[in-house]
Amino acid sequence: MQKVFFTQSVGETSAHGETPKAPPVKERMQVPHQRLPRWIKITPTRTPEYERVKGIIKRRGLHSVCQEAACPNIRECFGEGTATFMILGKYCTRTCNFCDVLKGQPQGLDEDEPARLADTVAELGLKQVVITSVTRDDLPDGGASIFARTIELLRRQDKNVKVEFLVPDFGGKFESLKIVLDSGVDVLAHNVETVGRLYKRVRGAAKLDRSLRMLRLASDYTPRPVIKTGFMVGLGETYDELVELMHQIYAAGVDIVT
Known part of the structure; x- marks a missing residue:
């Protein structure tokens, strides 16, 4: 079995008090250098389909996480006629350090956004839709009612459309989560993002225990x-911490991890 090592600050210990060590240089030098596979490289092309999807989103006055979070895969997704939509505006009330979405105080709530999104999905001919949002701590329900309204209008357009929601933690309010669950969503996603030790530095106001409880x-x-759920690697976490996080995710009843 190949060993996996994670970056770690000098002198920093793992959750079990052990300091991971890389294999000796001589051993590492024996591993043949391998080029990255061709499929991992991004070809920065603007295809007609890419321009079409981008134009539709702009014309409808919508936001995609592909654009707002500066996703490097945007040309691939838009180029295949799809996108991950982002609702509740473009300003997030949280200040997570890993995220490129704009931070600030949102101005009101766009009540017409669900209808425009449903029309966009119909125009694109999508049969499966992934929708996420900024965090709206300024709203009493965290925007849960907009999620519910969105899926209601999507199903009016196409009763068979599959919908995945990637939701914020709603400040730990179960009543808000219940609104989303009662909407008939097919996949409910909420990312834990990182290991518990790194939360304060990476996720700011979020809490791992809260996210696990919501799941x-x-x-x-x-x-x-x-x-x-999903999480990132390469932020300074240790192997032991990742194993512990996966045990916590499993205990929370999660079906899919990315």
């Missing part, structure tokens, strides 16, 4: 959608 509540709920 557990969603997993125990009826009707139960597919439960999904």
Whole structure:
């Protein structure tokens, strides 16, 4: 089995008090250098389909996380006629250090956004839709009602459309999460993003325990959608911390991890 090593500050220890060490230089030198596979390289081309999707989103006055979060894969997704939509405006009330979405105080709530998004999905001919949002701590329900309204209008356009919501933590308010779960969403995603030790530096106002609790509540709920979460690596976490995080995710009843 190949060993996996994670970057770590000098003198920093793992969750179990052990300081991971890289293999000796001589051993590392024996591993043949491998080029990255061709498919991992991005070709910066602007295809007609890319321009079409970008134009539709702009014309409808919508936002995509592909654009707002500066995703490097935007040309691939737009080029294939799809996008991950971002609702509740473009200003996030949280200040997570890893995220490129604009931070600030949102100006009101766009009540017409769900209708425009539903029309956009119909125009693009999508049969599966992924929708995320900024965090709106300024709203009593965190924007949960807009998620519910969005799927309602999507299903009016196409009753068979599959919908995945990537939701914020709603400040830990189960009533807000319940609104989303009752909407009939097919996949409910909420990302834990990183290991507990790094939360203050990486996620600011978020809390790992809160996110895990939201996932557990969603997993125990009826009707139960597919439960999904995701996290990043390469932020200074250790191997042991990642293993611990995956155990926590499993205990929360998560079905899919990315």
